[in-house]
Amino acid sequence: MIARLGDFQFxxxxxxxxxxxxxxPWVLEVGFGxxxxxxxxxxxxxxxxxxxxxxxxxxxxxxxxxxxxDAGLDNAILTKMPxxxxxRSVIPHAGxxxxxxxxxxxxxxxxxxxxxxxRVPFFQLAASRLKPGGMIxxxxxxxxxxxxxxxxxxxxxxxxxxxxxxPAAALETKYALKWRDLGLGVNHARFIPTAHQxxxxxxxxxxxxxxxxxxxxxxTLPDTFSPQTFEKVTERNPGSRGAEEGGAxxxxxxxxxxxxxxxxxxxxxxxxEGELTQEVLIGITAREDGTHLVRLxxxxxxxxxxxxxxxxxxxxxxxxxxxxxxxxxGY
Ligand SMILES: C[S@@+](CC[C@H](N)C(=O)[O-])C[C@H]1O[C@@H](n2cnc3c(N)ncnc32)[C@H](O)[C@@H]1O
Numbered sequence: 499m500i501a502r503l504g505d506f507q508f509x510x511x512x513x514x515x516x517x518x519x520x521x522x523p524w525v526l527e528v529g530f531g532x533x534x535x536x537x538x539x540x541x542x543x544x545x546x547x548x549x550x551x552x553x554x555x556x557x558x559x560x561x562x563x564x565x566x567x568d569a570g571l572d573n574a575i576l577t578k579m580p581x582x583x584x585x586r587s588v589i590p591h592a593g594x595x596x597x598x599x600x601x602x603x604x605x606x607x608x609x610x611x612x613x614x615x616x617r618v619p620f621f622q623l624a625a626s627r628l629k630p631g632g633m634i635x636x637x638x639x640x641x642x643x644x645x646x647x648x649x650x651x652x653x654x655x656x657x658x659x660x661x662x663x664x665p666a667a668a669l670e671t672k673y674a675l676k677w678r679d680l681g682l683g684v685n686h687a688r689f690i691p692t693a694h695q696x697x698x699x700x701x702x703x704x705x706x707x708x709x710x711x712x713x714x715x716x717x718t719l720p721d722t723f724s725p726q727t728f729e730k731v732t733e734r735n736p737g738s739r740g741a742e743e744g745g746a747x748x749x750x751x752x753x754x755x756x757x758x759x760x761x762x763x764x765x766x767x768x769x770x771e772g773e774l775t776q777e778v779l780i781g782i783t784a785r786e787d788g789t790h791l792v793r794l795x796x797x798x799x800x801x802x803x804x805x806x807x808x809x810x811x812x813x814x815x816x817x818x819x820x821x822x823x824x825x826x827x828g829y
Contacts, residue, residue: 533562
């Protein structure tokens with residue numbers, strides 16, 4: 499099944515998420531891609547462990563969902579969000595038996611290592627979410643990232659590193675097959691917690707969302723409206739409850755494009771809320787009565803958060819500054 503952020507509790511529990519199999523081990527896979535690892539790995543257990551997969555790509559989410567459903571893996575939950583948000587806010591302390599990371603994005607360019615997942619903060623967070631005896635399994639073709647991850651694990655002060663052979667299932671993923679076809683080898687390590695320092699959970703409602711209403715506004719554009727006047731717009735809201743409470747957002751309107759099929763435009767917006775960053779599209783579409791509809795596009799499956807709603811407001815306010823008159827809005 500696919501779970502959206504709003505389907506989780508913060509933190510959640512294995513008993514609530516897997517009511518039919520609460521006593522089985524719990525495995526988290528980060529960046530599952532098209533989902534090939536889990537059917538192979540699950541088959542190595544007498545009963546498939548409870549599985550939680552987290553991905554950033556909506557296309558991968560749908561491919562993996564089809565694959566796991568066809569494999570009859572009923573106690574598998576897939577979700578689309580950044581892994582660190584899920585681990586911090588949703589996973590309870592000492593909840594997981596295993597965290598699997600196969601072929602993580604290596605961010606090879608100089609100055610980009612901050613984007614890597616396997617750094618000290620993630621190891622400390624993961625150590626507090628693993629059960630005693632639990633571990634992280636990393637398989638990667640990327641030698642430099644592998645060494646980097648091993649160093650970061652040691653530097654975290656809470657992980658021991660064991661270099662071993664990868665599980666056979668990790669050699670069946672899309673990226674594993676790609677590297678194998680090129681004749682390249684892989685590295686594998688287990689990161690085993692040596693200390694349990696509880697890392698606090700995130701806010702109890704990290705990104706409140708209301709899936710029932712798509713944020714929108716209806717307005718009348720002036721005859722003089724010209725999309726050429728568009729310039730990058732940045733709005734920030736520090737949040738009445740402070741960034742730690744999840745109320746803060748930054749919205750940057752990056753660009754405005756003419757619509758190809760419909761009369762209107764599309765605005766590309768970058769929305770940052772704590773650790774969650776989303777790129778969303780906001781349409782400005784002509785309606786039959788001469789007004790325009792400003793509405794979040796569902797393309798890419800955005801998580802409808804406070805910040806994403808605010809982005810529709812930022813576009814609307816920019817249009818007001820160009821002379822538009824707002825008839826009503828819901829954001
Ligand atoms: C190189 S691919 C590997 C996919 C798959 N594990 C495989 O071996 O074929 C890395 C995947 O990690 C996902 N990813 C990157 N950063 C992520 C994050 N912070 N949280 C969740 N998924 C992430 C990407 O969307 C991408 O699908």
